[in-house]
Amino acid sequence: MTTYTAPSQIAQRQLDYFNGKHVLIAGEAEDLFCLELEKHCESVEVFTTHYGYHQQFQRYPQIRSYFGAQLTDDTQADMLLLYWPKAKAEAEYLLAMLMDKLGPQTEICVVGENRSGVKSIEKMFAQYGVIKKYDSARRCSFYWGQATRQAQPFDIQQWFKTYPLTVGETTLTIKSLPGVFSHGEFDKGSELLLSTLPRLSGRTLDFGCGAGVIGCVMATRNPNITIEMCDISALAVESSKATLKENGLTGHVFASDIYSDVSGKYQNLISNPPFHSGLDTNYCAAEQLLSQAPQYLTDSGQMIIVANNFLKYPPIIQQSFGQCETLEKNNKFSIYSAQKH
DSSP, rough: OOOHHHHHHHHTTTGGGGGTOEEEEESSSOOSSHHHHTTTTEEEEEESBBHHHGGGGGOOTEEEEEEESOOOSSSOOOOOEEESSSSHHHHHHHHHHHHHHHOOEEEEEEEEEGGGGGGGHHHHHHTTTEEEHHHEHHHHHHHHEEOSOOOOOOGGGGGGGOOOOOOOOEEEEEOOTTTTTTTTSSOOHHHHHHOOOOOOOOOEEEEOOOSHHHHHHHHHHTTTTEEEEHHHHHHHHHHHHHHHHTTTTOOEEEOTTTTOOOSSOOEEEEEEOOOOEEEOOOOOHHHHHHHHHHGEEEEEEEEEEEETTSSSSHHHHHHHSOEEEEEOOSSSSSEEEEEEO
C-alpha cells in the first residue's frame, strides 16, 4: 500500500477531474502520487524547483520531470495540479510563471494543507479566472478552476527582491526569489556565523546557500578563496547567481541534493544547514551533511556550521570528526567547528 501525503490523498479522492487530461504537477509535491495519476490521465509531467524530487524521476521514464527556476521547455499540459507551497509568495510566483506558459483555457487543481494558507488561492487566482473549493478532508482542501484570461508576460527579473545588507564591515546587495530562505531578511544564525568565521583560504563551499549571503560575504572578506555554493532549490541557485553578479563576485553555483553533485575536496565547508522539510522539522539532511563531511574536506580542512541550540549536532560531529568545538554561542544559536585530521 503506497502512502501519500495528505494533499495527495485529497487529490486521489478526485481522480475524475484528471481523466483525459495532460497534467503538469508543480509546487510542494513530496510523494509519488503522480505515478498513480498517470494511469488515469493522458500524460503527467512534473515541474519542480526541488533537485532531490527531480532526481528520483530518472527511475520513472513514464513521468517527464523539469527542474529549474522557471519552465522553459514546451509542454502539452492542459491542466495544472498545484501543490500549495509553504511560502505564499512562491505560490504567486509559480502561478504567474505557469499561467503565462500554459495560457487561457488551462484547468487548475490546487491541493494544500489548511494551515499553510491554501484558502488564499481564490483571491490570488482571480486575475486568471475563477477557482472554487470542491472538497476538504484530512485538514486539506481541494480547489478546481479554469484560466479564462491571458496572464501577463512572465519576467523572472521582476520577481527578485533586491535589498542592501550590512554584515560587520561588509555591505552587499542581495537578490532573492520567492520561497528562498531569508527572502528579504537576514537570518540571525547566519549573522552569528559570519561574525565568528576566521580568515579563510582555499576552495570553500557554502552549503545550502539560499540567496547567497554567506558565500558572498566570505568571498568579499577573503578575496583569495575559490567560492562555490550549492542548494537543493533551483530558486536558491538562481538567487545566489544573481547575488554574486550584482556584487561583481565570481563563484560556481550548482544544485545538489546534500552531496549528490558535490565533487572534489574543500578546504572549508561552511553552512547554516536547513532542518525544515515542508512545514515540519527534518534532521535527515543535516545529519548526512555532518556525518559525511570529512569525505569532502582536504586533510586539514574544516567544517564550521551554525545551528539552533536545541539541535543535537555535537554528538554527530564528534562521531564523524573525532572532535567538535563550540566557537560561539548565544541564547539561540551555536557555532560548531571541526577539523579533519
